Amino acid sequence: MLGILIRRRTARAVRARIAEAELPARIAVCIESVTRATRLRRDEQLDVAAELASHFREGLAAGRGADELVRDFGEVKRSAREIRRAAIAKRGAVDRAVGAVALWSSRGLVAVLVWYFAWATVLHFRQPTISFDGIAAIESMRAKPGPEGRAVDLYIAAFADSTGRFDSDEFGNDLLAAENAIERAGYDAASLEEARARLAPLAARIATLRGVRERPVLAMPLRPTRGTEPAVSDFFWGDDQPDAFRDATLDTGLLGVLLPQLALLRSSGRLLATDAALAAIDGRCADFLADIEAMLTASAHAGEDNFLIGRLVECAMRTMAARTVVSAIENHAEAFDDATLVALRRLLDRNAVDIGPSFDAESMFVRDVLQRIYTDDGDGDGVLLASAALRWTQLAVVGDGRAMGGGLFDGDGVAATFVLSPAAAMIAPSRAEVSAHLAQHYARLRAASAMEDADAARAELTTIDRELEERNSEFYPISMLVPAMSRAAFVPRALRAETDAAIAAVELERFRRAEARWPRDLAELERFAGRALGGAGGSAFAWRYAVVDGRPLLYDAGIDLIDDRAHGPAEHRPESEPLVALSAVAGDGALAVGASGPVTMRSAASIAFDSPLRPGCAMPREASTLSRDGDTIRVWWKSRACGPSRVVPACE
Amino acid sequence: MAEDQFIRGAGMLAVLKVLEGGELYGYAIVEALGRTKGEALHLGQSTVYPMLYNLEAKGLIRSRWDESGARPRKYYSLTKAGKTRLADDSVQWREITRAMASLGLEWSGARPAFAFA
Numbered sequence: 001m002l003g004i005l006i007r008r009r010t011a012r013a014v015r016a017r018i019a020e021a022e023l024p025a026r027i028a029v030c031i032e033s034v035t036r037a038t039r040l041r042r043d044e045q046l047d048v049a050a051e052l053a054s055h056f057r058e059g060l061a062a063g064r065g066a067d068e069l070v071r072d073f074g075e076v077k078r079s080a081r082e083i084r085r086a087a088i089a090k091r092g093a094v095d096r097a098v099g100a101v102a103l104w105s106s107r108g109l110v111a112v113l114v115w116y117f118a119w120a121t122v123l124h125f126r127q128p129t130i131s132f133d134g135i136a137a138i139e140s141m142r143a144k145p146g147p148e149g150r151a152v153d154l155y156i157a158a159f160a161d162s163t164g165r166f167d168s169d170e171f172g173n174d175l176l177a178a179e180n181a182i183e184r185a186g187y188d189a190a191s192l193e194e195a196r197a198r199l200a201p202l203a204a205r206i207a208t209l210r211g212v213r214e215r216p217v218l219a220m221p222l223r224p225t226r227g228t229e230p231a232v233s234d235f236f237w238g239d240d241q242p243d244a245f246r247d248a249t250l251d252t253g254l255l256g257v258l259l260p261q262l263a264l265l266r267s268s269g270r271l272l273a274t275d276a277a278l279a280a281i282d283g284r285c286a287d288f289l290a291d292i293e294a295m296l297t298a299s300a301h302a303g304e305d306n307f308l309i310g311r312l313v314e315c316a317m318r319t320m321a322a323r324t325v326v327s328a329i330e331n332h333a334e335a336f337d338d339a340t341l342v343a344l345r346r347l348l349d350r351n352a353v354d355i356g357p358s359f360d361a362e363s364m365f366v367r368d369v370l371q372r373i374y375t376d377d378g379d380g381d382g383v384l385l386a387s388a389a390l391r392w393t394q395l396a397v398v399g400d401g402r403a404m405g406g407g408l409f410d411g412d413g414v415a416a417t418f419v420l421s422p423a424a425a426m427i428a429p430s431r432a433e434v435s436a437h438l439a440q441h442y443a444r445l446r447a448a449s450a451m452e453d454a455d456a457a458r459a460e461l462t463t464i465d466r467e468l469e470e471r472n473s474e475f476y477p478i479s480m481l482v483p484a485m486s487r488a489a490f491v492p493r494a495l496r497a498e499t500d501a502a503i504a505a506v507e508l509e510r511f512r513r514a515e516a517r518w519p520r521d522l523a524e525l526e527r528f529a530g531r532a533l534g535g536a537g538g539s540a541f542a543w544r545y546a547v548v549d550g551r552p553l554l555y556d557a558g559i560d561l562i563d564d565r566a567h568g569p570a571e572h573r574p575e576s577e578p579l580v581a582l583s584a585v586a587g588d589g590a591l592a593v594g595a596s597g598p599v600t601m602r603s604a605a606s607i608a609f610d611s612p613l614r615p616g617c618a619m620p621r622e623a624s625t626l627s628r629d630g631d632t633i634r635v636w637w638k639s640r641a642c643g644p645s646r647v648v649p650a651c652e
Numbered sequence: 653m654a655e656d657q658f659i660r661g662a663g664m665l666a667v668l669k670v671l672e673g674g675e676l677y678g679y680a681i682v683e684a685l686g687r688t689k690g691e692a693l694h695l696g697q698s699t700v701y702p703m704l705y706n707l708e709a710k711g712l713i714r715s716r717w718d719e720s721g722a723r724p725r726k727y728y729s730l731t732k733a734g735k736t737r738l739a740d741d742s743v744q745w746r747e748i749t750r751a752m753a754s755l756g757l758e759w760s761g762a763r764p765a766f767a768f769a
């Protein structure tokens with residue numbers, strides 16, 4: 001295009017120069033033909049035109065005719081060729097070299113453009129090869145239900161309304177009201193009555209949910225449809241079936257596994273925990289035990305598919321169960337007979353999660369994605385397909401791409417992906433590079449999650465996070481599939497700590513009953529419990545033990561590593577606020593508000609490990625402030641300096 | 653091809669010889685060559701002008717535009733290198749013609765096209 005413009009501009013200048021000579025038209029045409037045919041530069045063509053014009057004017061002046069002069073001039077093409085060759089020879093060596101470079105560069109550019117668009121055409125018609133069945137791979141990792149049947153049918157029986165659907169909004173409201181009531185029930189008679197009233201209509205559901213103890217395998221279909229699993233599909237979605245299920249041509253692989261059961265299972269856990277709390281208050285220790293056991297079974301159901309998100313929900317539910325045990329024994333230890341305490345201990349001994357297989361499942365998910373956005377050369381390698389990658393991204397973000405008006409898949413979008421596809425294929429890391437990178441990443445996460453030494457694990461996970469962040473741009477857009485998972489890898493340790501706290505609570509009560517006193521130190525408690533306690537968080541969160549105001553206190557030194565027996569730092573305590581001695585709480589749950597003295601925790605529940613991985617993280621001021629909030633008091637919880645504060649109901 | 657090269661070589665020598673007498677413009681050079689005996693050196697404009705560019709590219713002649721007259725003219729003249737080359741080629745030309753004559757290859761006319769000094 002630029003060359004055409006330059007040639008036209010030169011031709012106009014040449015015509016103007018010839019016109020200045022006022023030569024007959026025949027001669028002017030001859031000069032222009034020769035000059036243009038030389039294809040020389042503008043200044044060279046002007047010089048040639050001027051000289052030829054001069055020649056013909058001399059001829060005319062000598063009395064010769066225009067026709068004769070043109071005839072005598074000779075062959076135009078040959079003359080132009082000779083003039084061009086001679087004119088180029090006149091140029092300097094550098095000039096000729098630059099000209100040659102420009103010529104070959106332009107030819108090279110044309111060749112590259114031809115190659116680029118040829119490749120774009122090839123890529124445009126390439127389709128990903130789906131050779132890995134991620135759904136089957138995940139299913140092969142799952143346990144199969146026995147003759148007792150799958151648990152998913154039990155959950156559906158517990159929660160389905162008259163139309164066979166699950167009204168999560170209505171149930172959520174009922175559950176929230178019951179949870180709010182039970183939170184105060186140990187201290188407030190009216191709240192206790194309200195909790196009973198809220199839970200009474202849910203008794204049938206709770207009873208059904210306890211039945212999951214007999215069905216250890218959930219066996220939730222990974223992609224239930226109305227065609228294959230009408231009861232399951234209608235229960236979760238009714239007429240709002242997901243796009244991927246509605247349209248069979250949109251096969252999104254593991255992306256189409258929506259895991260709707262996780263929210264249901266978590267709600268089940270919350271309902272069981274609420275009922276367990278009421279059972280502890282009411283002295284129904286058998287129901288309490290059944291609720292906790294059902295919670296732990298439901299937790300296992302959540303993690304059954306090995307998806308990381310499922311395992312994390314499992315950890316959260318198991319943590320909820322452990323905290324429910326701690327709270328019940330803190331406040332209502334007298335409700336539990338010895339046998340129930342032993343049974344609780346047995347349950348808690350199994351309250352652990354191996355998150356390693358989840359990284360295998362995550363790597364399968366990524367492998368499934370890669371095969372949908374990369375070409376496949378049959379040897380584990382390939383290049384990124386821009387159109388497929390954008391297509392997948394759109395499906396991942398908004399669902400059915402065709403449901404959108406315009407965007408990536410309208411005319412402009414197709415043109416853009418066509419033009420960009422070779423660039424994307426060249427710039428993006430190859431399929432083999434991405435696979436190797438991810439395999440290494442997941443292997444390191446798996447190894448770090450299995451490390452015995454918590455400090456070493458934390459250091460390794462922090463390193464993995466940092467390296468992932470540093471290489472993020474290198475592996476874009478794949479990096480969006482691999483968020484930092486170091487926190488996830490550490491969650492099972494937090495669960496271990498919560499479980500240790502629950503075991504400590506159980507064993508403290510058993511010790512008191514056996515010895516009529518509290519353990520003198522942590523070692524004595526550990527000997528009684530028959531296992532070490534509190535080592536899951538590493539050195540920064542090592543447990544300390546003290547008997548304060550005649551009650552045992554388990555705590556950690558916190559991120560500042562100062563052993564202040566769980567006292568909040570003085571500089572963060574507003575002087576205007578009265579201090580509350582939780583240690584003054586009587587065995588019946590009465591709490592003395594307004595007493596001065598240090599803030600302490602009463603139980604092992606003060607041990608928590610969801611504080612930041614980096615101990616140097618600054619503590620938010622509001623999290624370390626003791627303040628009044630209506631009729632509750634907020635307790636500074638040292639190990640959770642960067643996490644949520646614990647709200648403890650205050651008595652009148 | 654061999655004939656072309658021979659004529660071109662002779663033509664370039666002829667142009668240098670024409671310019672030996674002083675600077676000339678293109679049309680005058682063509683006319684001077686056209687006045688030579690026979691048609692061997694009636695090269696025509698389409699040959700003479702490329703030849704002039706070549707000689708200029710080799711540094712044997714130089715050019716200048718003179719626009720002081722009624723008609724602008726591009727004058728060519730010998731450079732020092734051109735004069736040297738003319739002298740050398742003239743000697744070679746004489747030797748060749750002498751050798752050719754000894755073989756009985758005489759010019760058809762009584763004398764060669766140019767009376768070399």
